[in-house]
Amino acid sequence: MTDFRKELAETASKLATPGKGILAADESTGTIGKKFASINVENTEENRRAYRELLFTTEHLENYISGVILYSETAKQSAKCGTKFIELLKKKGIVSGIKVDQGLKVLPGTNDETATMGLDTLDAMAKEYYGLGCRFAKWRAVLKISTTDGCPSEQAIQENAWGLARYGTICQANGLVPIIEPEILIDGPHSIEVSQKVTERVLASVVKALQENNIFWEGCLLKPNMVTPGSTSGVKATASEIAIRTVTALSRTIPPALVGVFFLSGGQSEEEASVNLNAMNRLEGIRRPWFLSFSYGRALQNTAVKTWAGKAENLAAAQAALLVRAKANGEAQLGKYQGTDDQSAKESLFVDNYKY
Template identity: 55%
Template sequence: MQATSCIRGQAVGGRRAASTAAAGRRSVVVRAAAANPYAEELKATAKYIATRGKGILASDESNATTGKRLESVGVENTEDNRRDWRQLLYTAPGLGQYISGAIMFEETLYQKARDGTPFVDVLGSAGIKCGVKVDTGLQVLPGTDGETSTQGLDNLQARCEAYYKQGARFAKWRAVLKISEGSGPSSQAILENAHGLARYAQIAQAAGLVPIVEPEVTLGPGAYSIEETAYWSERVYSHVMRLLNEYDVMLEGILLKPNMCLPGLDAPPASPADVAKYTTRTMLRTIPASVPGIHFLSGGMSEEESTLNLQALQEACPNAPWSLTFSYGRALQASTLKTWAGKEENWDAAQQILVALAKANSEAQLGQFKGPHPVPGGGRILQALRTGGAGK
């Protein structure tokens, strides 16, 4: 009887201790949020960008990568041409009906349209929040098989403060985790990149910027299954969320930009239903409901596939606690760029393609896309791992 009472007493005491510890933890988090003068603004901005039926235009590719895109259609990589390309995107009539945020490269954040209007004002007048890529690219991790970590923490606080002053209200930091035939990201790569994402998010929030947290489990060659991609994605996201909590990042004031779960590039493509099944299961297992929006990247998918898979996510998880939406670069811009090709007479047609693609993905986010798609067809796409690019 005494032994039973002792065990019961220890259990009660343990529960009290756990409750006290939890209360202490909550008070620390509450104090951390209260200490940030931007806390309410961060939550409001994240909620706005995650508005149902809207997504993000990812136009933050580096000057070098943008140059490659321009040169592919015969346009020289100059600052004026990069400016004209961004202006075509940002001034597309009606874009703000379907796009709530635009991620910019640093150069673009400070640029002006031909008439002298700052791009931040052009986008703001359309109801589109301005964001900026703040990482400075990837660097190979010593002792790994080509795995990388993301650079850019040096002087990040000062840069974020300057970006906020310029009109940016959110930021983006991309981490790349490599998956290939027979293997996934190493523990070293996962922990290094989770730490970088968490530290960046902490700094961005302190400067008033909503951090887009982008842990991309990137597709590689091989015939590995969609189940393997889901396994590694779940492992990566779990570590990222743990580190965000360790750094007291306010989850209501972030957005997540992950990959959809797809099979290896040498495997048969998965149906939208299977992509949705494994992707939503992974999110439900790893992402807290307090995160307002999950904005999927379009890496590895054609323009039509990106839309169909996005619609399938809504059908697989109609009561998702977060907005399951998009942050697309290539899936909104590839055909737009080809249509424009640097020619003034193609300007209107290119903008029409962009808005049509944005509208299709907006409808897909609402589970209402019925087709036909503005750019039908297209196969699977291999995007090379770039050391300095944006990777959408």
């Protein structure tokens, strides 16, 4: 059996390059179809390919993006010039990753809580995409908070923690750095205090499962939610409070050996996602031994896809919009983001029970 540990550590460190983060372009065919419907673009394979080419060929994207998460269809596609997307990204110094989970299924015995599918086919899939040039992977587990019915239940937490751990070690055995993504949905009226407690409880269980499955921490990344109030709580927390509570939750649960934490945006606006990340990287007085960065989808692409609107003549403007957000988040990773007055960047991106 090949020992990939040296390569895994090198890949994780490359992804955790100062001033850079990850572009999540792994929306499923159905999810990107909803995005296209909002701009009146038909959801065809060619339109999906053209849109991903727009993203990946953006000049200077590599200054702020160290990795891109691909959907299985995209990983096998090429730019118009004939160059495979994975090779195109590699030439820019960007590492390609692959979404390997097969979606969510209701977990019997729970109140519509879910488990993530795909472990049975993961070994073969990881081998295939490593061969295609991917060097990291993403697997999304989803938990919800409901103070009225006890969610997340211990059953859901343990099921998802074990699934993430098995996924992690299978990927590492095949040369892929696993991004461990236990997303706790923002949906609901819960307080930020509840969000922090649940986040700590979930992360502690995930870390225990990873340790029991002999994860190689130096070749592993985490993609958690930020600690925020529930979407219908009626309360808006400051960036400072979100930063303190999020980093505190991490410091109480995550081993220092983990290379990097790449936050999901979770329905925050483009600007909120940047400002909150910036606040974390400016914190003083709380230990944060890990690289703190971003792995955003909507919070990087929203303005860009609207600017593009499926029209070739809008390509340059859409790429410029993408670069603006990529640069903002690169600066936020360094704790140097100054904010923007652009109102379009402050548009809420929350979608109830969001699916990839």
